[in-house]
Amino acid sequence: MIAGDLFHRQPLRRELRELNYMFGRLTVTKVVIIAGNHDYLKKDSYYRSFQWEENVHMILSPEISCIEFPEYSLAVYGLSYTSREIKEERCKTAFPGKRQACEILLVHGGDENHIPLKKEDLLRLGYDYIALGHVHKPQQISPGKAAYAGALEPIDKNDTGVHGYISGEITERGCKFTFVPAASREYVHLKVRVNKEMTERGLKEEIGKKIREKGEQHIYKIILTGQRDPETEFDTESLNVYGNIVEVVDNTTYAYQFTKLKEQNRENILGQFIESFSGNDEGSLEYQAMCEGVYALMETRKG
Amino acid sequence: MKICELVLKNFGKFRDKSIALTEGIQLLYGENESGKSTLHTFIKGMLFGIERGRGRAANSDIFSRYEPWENPNYYSGRLTLEVGGKHFIIERNFDKYAKKVQIICQEDGEALSAEDGDLDMLLDGLTASGYENTVSVAQLKVQPGSSLAAELKNYATNYYVTGDSDLNLDAALKKLQDDRKEAERRIRGEIRKKQEKRDRVEQELSYIWRDIHRITEEQGLLEEEITNRRERMEQREKEASEVKQRMLDELRPPKWRIHPVEILVFIAALILSFLFIPRPWNSFVTVVMFLCGLIYIWNRMKIAKKQVKTEPELILEEITPEEEKIPYEKLIWEYEHRAGELREKQVQYDNLKETLEELDETSDEHKKYERKSCALQLAAERIEELSDGFQKKLKGSLNADASDIICEITGGKYSRLILEEEPGQGLLMGLLSDGRKISTAQVSRGTLEQVYFALRMAAGRLLYKEDYPVILDDTFVCYDDERLARTLKWLHENKKQVIIFTCQRREEEALEKLKIPYRKVDIF
Numbered sequence: 001m002i003a004g005d006l007f008h009r010q011p012l013r014r015e016l017r018e019l020n021y022m023f024g025r026l027t028v029t030k031v032v033i034i035a036g037n038h039d040y041l042k043k044d045s046y047y048r049s050f051q052w053e054e055n056v057h058m059i060l061s062p063e064i065s066c067i068e069f070p071e072y073s074l075a076v077y078g079l080s081y082t083s084r085e086i087k088e089e090r091c092k093t094a095f096p097g098k099r100q101a102c103e104i105l106l107v108h109g110g111d112e113n114h115i116p117l118k119k120e121d122l123l124r125l126g127y128d129y130i131a132l133g134h135v136h137k138p139q140q141i142s143p144g145k146a147a148y149a150g151a152l153e154p155i156d157k158n159d160t161g162v163h164g165y166i167s168g169e170i171t172e173r174g175c176k177f178t179f180v181p182a183a184s185r186e187y188v189h190l191k192v193r194v195n196k197e198m199t200e201r202g203l204k205e206e207i208g209k210k211i212r213e214k215g216e217q218h219i220y221k222i223i224l225t226g227q228r229d230p231e232t233e234f235d236t237e238s239l240n241v242y243g244n245i246v247e248v249v250d251n252t253t254y255a256y257q258f259t260k261l262k263e264q265n266r267e268n269i270l271g272q273f274i275e276s277f278s279g280n281d282e283g284s285l286e287y288q289a290m291c292e293g294v295y296a297l298m299e300t301r302k303g
Numbered sequence: 304m305k306i307c308e309l310v311l312k313n314f315g316k317f318r319d320k321s322i323a324l325t326e327g328i329q330l331l332y333g334e335n336e337s338g339k340s341t342l343h344t345f346i347k348g349m350l351f352g353i354e355r356g357r358g359r360a361a362n363s364d365i366f367s368r369y370e371p372w373e374n375p376n377y378y379s380g381r382l383t384l385e386v387g388g389k390h391f392i393i394e395r396n397f398d399k400y401a402k403k404v405q406i407i408c409q410e411d412g413e414a415l416s417a418e419d420g421d422l423d424m425l426l427d428g429l430t431a432s433g434y435e436n437t438v439s440v441a442q443l444k445v446q447p448g449s450s451l452a453a454e455l456k457n458y459a460t461n462y463y464v465t466g467d468s469d470l471n472l473d474a475a476l477k478k479l480q481d482d483r484k485e486a487e488r489r490i491r492g493e494i495r496k497k498q499e500k501r502d503r504v505e506q507e508l509s510y511i512w513r514d515i516h517r518i519t520e521e522q523g524l525l526e527e528e529i530t531n532r533r534e535r536m537e538q539r540e541k542e543a544s545e546v547k548q549r550m551l552d553e554l555r556p557p558k559w560r561i562h563p564v565e566i567l568v569f570i571a572a573l574i575l576s577f578l579f580i581p582r583p584w585n586s587f588v589t590v591v592m593f594l595c596g597l598i599y600i601w602n603r604m605k606i607a608k609k610q611v612k613t614e615p616e617l618i619l620e621e622i623t624p625e626e627e628k629i630p631y632e633k634l635i636w637e638y639e640h641r642a643g644e645l646r647e648k649q650v651q652y653d654n655l656k657e658t659l660e661e662l663d664e665t666s667d668e669h670k671k672y673e674r675k676s677c678a679l680q681l682a683a684e685r686i687e688e689l690s691d692g693f694q695k696k697l698k699g700s701l702n703a704d705a706s707d708i709i710c711e712i713t714g715g716k717y718s719r720l721i722l723e724e725e726p727g728q729g730l731l732m733g734l735l736s737d738g739r740k741i742s743t744a745q746v747s748r749g750t751l752e753q754v755y756f757a758l759r760m761a762a763g764r765l766l767y768k769e770d771y772p773v774i775l776d777d778t779f780v781c782y783d784d785e786r787l788a789r790t791l792k793w794l795h796e797n798k799k800q801v802i803i804f805t806c807q808r809r810e811e812e813a814l815e816k817l818k819i820p821y822r823k824v825d826i827f
Contacts, residue, residue, distance in 0.1 A: 009654035268467030293682030300474035
């Protein structure tokens with residue numbers, strides 16, 4: 001079951017041929033494909049005219065339609081996108097046709113612009129299993145009933161966590177499925193706490209250690225938190241110890257003790273400056289402005 | 304507030320040195336290197352602690368400078384304060400390992416906790432920076448490369464706009480501005496990076512577009528060729544049907560241009576006409592017929608010549624219309640192949656266009672620097688706003704107070720201190736003498752020192768309700784005897800406790816002359 005967006009854009013003919021060749025090598029597996037919002041069925045899409053292998057079935061209709069596999073007593077229902085967005089709730093009343101003993105629904109979407117779905121509506125339809133696509137992160141919607149398989153491999157630096165596919169079985173006793181991790185690497189958002197004693201070298205070692213712990217095969221986005229010495233400016237380029245860091249986000253703040261500083265400078269501009277920003281959360285623009293202002297005042301201070 | 308006793312248990316060069324202080328003018332006399340500055344630092348350190356510098360700065364900071372010469376692990380002292388009629392003993396350990404503050408009230412034996420801010424309460428809001436700005440008055444320090452007048456102006460300006468002479472508003476604002484420029488530079492870098500990416504995609508697009516163009520052109524040519532070929536084929540078919548009409552040619556054996564029967568008939572006709580036509584006509588008719596026959600044969604031979612092509616002619620024919628040799632089916636196949644290729648390229652083209660549209664979203668880095676730029680701007684605006692407030696608040700009252708003091712010290716020579724905002728030049732400082740305005744750049748060093756003194760005294764009076772002691776460190780070096788006397792008199796009348804560090808005997812003599820009570824402590 002491929003719940004849409006197998007391609008990020010319109011597939012090329014040669015790409016479909018490659019894919020078809022691979023599908024053709026499957027011995028017992030049957031494939032059902034629908035098109036998602038990214039590879040939607042454009043007027044001249046190759047999907048529309050492509051001759052698939054016998055074991056591959058593509059649903060080309062923008063309305064719910066069905067493909068039957070009598071040998072498995074199975075009917076798969078689904079629809080394909082013919083435009084970039086579908087705002088209607090097309091699956092709200094897509095009840096199964098009771099054509100076969102087992103019935104599966106294949107849907108791509110779930111957000112406001114891509115077939116809005118409600119869990120209760122989906123479960124009410126009465127399918128044996130609902131295979132969902134669109135969200136990159138694998139997640140179970142209802143145990144034994146519906147799940148997002150997510151992307152097979154993470155495709156963006158914010159696609160963190162494990163990726164893989166869902167493998168399940170429908171028997172007389174119902175449906176049982178499990179998530180099978182298959183991606184060869186993950187994107188990991190690694191938070192590293194910085195303290196004011198930490199030098200660049202120290203930070204590098206800390207990051208190296210953490211990466212070794214989590215696995216060197218992954219791709220990392222490092223998020224620096226905590227407070228750093230105002231004099232230390234980390235060179236984010238040089239922190240890439242293993243060559244697998246894709247981004248370093250510096251969320252550190254200056255290691256000033258603002259309350260103390262405010263007390264000590266109550267009657268001058270520094271104290272009043274800090275006072276004027278009181279009540280702003282760490283992470284707000286005002287807080288950042290306060291850090292920058294205090295830093296500038298302290299840096300240029302005499303003595 | 305009053306400082307009653309200093310006990311330097313182990314501080315700088317001093318070991319177990321105790322100095323008692325009372326109300327009024329305290330003259331701490333000591334020769335050069337006797338430890339006056341050490342004492343001065345000790346008082347400040349006792350009240351506010353000594354912060355260690357970080358990194359390389361630690362080698363030359365105050366902590367290291369006054370680290371005891373002997374036994375540096377024992378680095379401590381005691382100071383007794385009188386606040387509101389009660390005596391408090393502050394004990395401090397400065398060393399790295401046993402850093403500690405202890406405050407005990409002498410009257411009721413109550414231990415106060417410095418961590419809970421009891422010391423701050425005792426000092427009634429006096430902070431380290433406030434202390435440096437008002438209580439303690441050293442000589443006006445001159446930065447290398449800057450004149451004293453400029454230094455004084457700098458002090459006053461910074462004091463007026465920030466409330467603390469150590470804070471440098473202009474420098475801070477400049478720093479914020481520089482940081483902002485840097486952030487904006489980074490933003491431009493991000494935009495450029497994005498543009499480069501865009502350019503790459505656009506280049507790819509242009510390649511594909513060129514391919515599309517080329518394929519369309521080729522397709523056009525092929526199409527033309529196909530229609531040509533089709534026409535020619537049709538024509539050839541037509542020709543073929545025409546050829547069929549000439550059946551006679553078909554009857555002839557292929558290699559013969561003239562049929563042998565024709566020749567036999569011809570010869571027979573000649574003989575017959577010669578035999579049967581009466582003389583003399585027979586020979587004439589025969590000759591005519593023979594000639595006619597020759598003309599026919601000659602004509603036939605001419606046609607044959609045209610049809611039979613020579614070897615080079617055949618070769619030539621083989622070379623010239625090369626593509627005509629490609630089979631028609633192949634042309635059709637190629638045409639269709641091109642159509643497929645074109646569609647593939649078209650899809651690629653559209654996909655790339657989508658990529659290009661998505662590139663318009665701003666990157667995280669870009670957003671980050673934009674935010675930083677905003678934060679810097681906000682900080683600068685806020686600082687300027689606050690500084691305006693400070694200027695307004697301080698200028699009026701500080702000016703009036705400082706004017707009074709300067710008037711008294713100079714015996715009325717300078718009646719007022721003026722601080723004006725000059726457009727484009729910031730604050731300008733001047734003195735008013737007999738209704739004439741004199742810029743601070745024009746007065747002597749001594750007068751400048753006196754202006755500085757007046758400003759500090761006025762600031763102290765303005766900021767604090769509590770009457771703090773005044774600590775003067777070699778402040779009067781440049782004062783003439785008369786102004787020194789007036790200053791001492793002013794101090795005696797206006798301040799509860801005055802601690803004067805000096806290496807000269809002038810103050811003592813002046814005090815004697817004025818009959819002002821004082822207490823002298825020799826430091827050694």
